[in-house]
Amino acid sequence: MRRTRLITPVIILLGTFLGTYARAEEPSEKAALTLEEAVALAVERNQQVLIARAQADILKGRYREVRAQALPMINLNGSALRWRDPSFLNSSSFDKIPAEFRDALQVTPANLFDYNINVSQPLYTSGKVGTALKLASLETEGVGVDRARVEQDIRLRVIRAFYDLILAERLLDVSRAAVQQRQLHLDMARTRYAAGVATEVDVLRSQVSVANAQPELIRSENAVRRARSVLNNLLVRPVDYPTVARGELTFVPQAKTDAQQIARQAVEHRPELERLRINELEAESQKKLANAENRLRLDFNGQYGFSARQPSSLWNHNFTRWMFTLSVGLPLFDGGRRSGLYQQAMAQRKVTGLVRSEQENAVRLEVQTALDEIERAEKTVEAARLNVREAERVLAMTQDNYRYGAATTLDVTDAQAALTAARWNLWQGLHDHVLARAQLRWAMGLDPVEKTQTNSGEGHGGN
Numbered sequence: 001m002r003r004t005r006l007i008t009p010v011i012i013l014l015g016t017f018l019g020t021y022a023r024a025e026e027p028s029e030k031a032a033l034t035l036e037e038a039v040a041l042a043v044e045r046n047q048q049v050l051i052a053r054a055q056a057d058i059l060k061g062r063y064r065e066v067r068a069q070a071l072p073m074i075n076l077n078g079s080a081l082r083w084r085d086p087s088f089l090n091s092s093s094f095d096k097i098p099a100e101f102r103d104a105l106q107v108t109p110a111n112l113f114d115y116n117i118n119v120s121q122p123l124y125t126s127g128k129v130g131t132a133l134k135l136a137s138l139e140t141e142g143v144g145v146d147r148a149r150v151e152q153d154i155r156l157r158v159i160r161a162f163y164d165l166i167l168a169e170r171l172l173d174v175s176r177a178a179v180q181q182r183q184l185h186l187d188m189a190r191t192r193y194a195a196g197v198a199t200e201v202d203v204l205r206s207q208v209s210v211a212n213a214q215p216e217l218i219r220s221e222n223a224v225r226r227a228r229s230v231l232n233n234l235l236v237r238p239v240d241y242p243t244v245a246r247g248e249l250t251f252v253p254q255a256k257t258d259a260q261q262i263a264r265q266a267v268e269h270r271p272e273l274e275r276l277r278i279n280e281l282e283a284e285s286q287k288k289l290a291n292a293e294n295r296l297r298l299d300f301n302g303q304y305g306f307s308a309r310q311p312s313s314l315w316n317h318n319f320t321r322w323m324f325t326l327s328v329g330l331p332l333f334d335g336g337r338r339s340g341l342y343q344q345a346m347a348q349r350k351v352t353g354l355v356r357s358e359q360e361n362a363v364r365l366e367v368q369t370a371l372d373e374i375e376r377a378e379k380t381v382e383a384a385r386l387n388v389r390e391a392e393r394v395l396a397m398t399q400d401n402y403r404y405g406a407a408t409t410l411d412v413t414d415a416q417a418a419l420t421a422a423r424w425n426l427w428q429g430l431h432d433h434v435l436a437r438a439q440l441r442w443a444m445g446l447d448p449v450e451k452t453q454t455n456s457g458e459g460h461g462g463n
Contacts, residue, residue: 192403376432
């Protein structure tokens with residue numbers, strides 16, 4: 001009994017130790033991510049990207065299926081047959097056979113064993129198989145372009161979510177600083193009121209100012225949680241995962257570029273336009289495929305094997321059976337099927353050309369919009385930086401004046417509100433500028449993530 005009492009605690013401690021060790025060995029995901037790490041993680045596991053990759057695999061299988069039409073088909077066949085056929089007894093002239101000979105005729109069951117190898121190979125299809133192979137190859141290339149487009153879209157969405165989280169955190173800092181400033185002013189008002197140099201109205205107004213800043217602080221906290229949830233969703237993480245965005249809203253002035261040159265580059269590299277160009281080539285191949293429907297076709301079919309009544313004879317060359325066939329086919333009338341296919345291909349070619357022209361204009365518009373947004377954001381940042389410096393100076397001067405009775409609580413509250421708005425505008429301008437640069441790269445068909453930018457350095461959102 002005493003030994004049992006000693007063993008039980010040992011087992012419990014050992015189990016606890018092993019459980020703790022096992023949990024320590026469990027791999028855990030990295031919470032703090034740079035922009036490049038977040039984008040790489042999303043591209044690796046996002047469902048839309050995985051779907052695009054699976055579709056590429058489907059097309060690879062379809063290409064192999066079409067290619068099989070140009071390769072020989074080889075089959076091994078075998079059969080065993082037992083039958084009894086009294087057809088000669090039912091012959092109309094059977095009664096004319098002499099009776100003694102007719103009585104000697106007996107219908108007996110028989111066996112027939114057969115095995116053979118069959119080979120079939122299309123020799124000439126008027127380009128039908130070759131065109132089908134080209135179509136499958138073009139579609140495989142098109143699916144690859146579709147996958148690149150999906151990955152580009154995911155990258156841009158992750159960039160937006162990443163910097164939205166950073167902006168939400170910076171605005172939360174601004175809201176906290178605003179509450180802290182108003183609380184300090186409230187403390188100052190209470191001190192002055194206790195000293196008899198301020199009125200109770202100043203204290204009440206300061207209390208109202210602090211209370212009015214609390215809802216904005218709550219909204220900022222909610223905005224951080226919402227932005228983190230959006231980023232986690234793109235990273236295929238639990239929405240409440242404590243993801244941390246390691247980066248800053250860095251201001252990098254846009255170099256002077258030619259809008260027309262950027263637009264031409266965008267037209268050349270955008271995945272959507274590449275896909276439409278592939279669709280035009282597919283329409284041309286569909287026309288060739290339709291024309292091949294009513295043209296000459298030549299096929300070869302060969303069969304070699306053994307056929308015998310006795311299984312022991314299946315290896316005897318006297319029972320060899322073989323057959324080789326060349327078949328020629330030329331459709332004379334197909335009810336208008338070929339003309340229907342040709343008409344569809346011509347219409348598809350025209351539609352694809354029109355869609356491509358429309359998409360090119362849309363791409364040029366996107367490029368110009370991105371350039372305009374970059375310019376607007378740059379001017380906003382420049383003005384906001386100046387406003388922040390001036391608002392900080394005005395607030396400091398107003399607080400000093402209030403301390404010496406030369407300003408009112410309303411003057412301090414207005415200065416605090418002006419500084420908060422200036423800081424909000426600065427962070428928003430930096431956010432818009434970073435996203436506008438990413439949007440421009442995306443519109444040009446490039447990777448939206450700028451490899452040269454510093455994502456973990458200090459931002460330029462200060463004074």
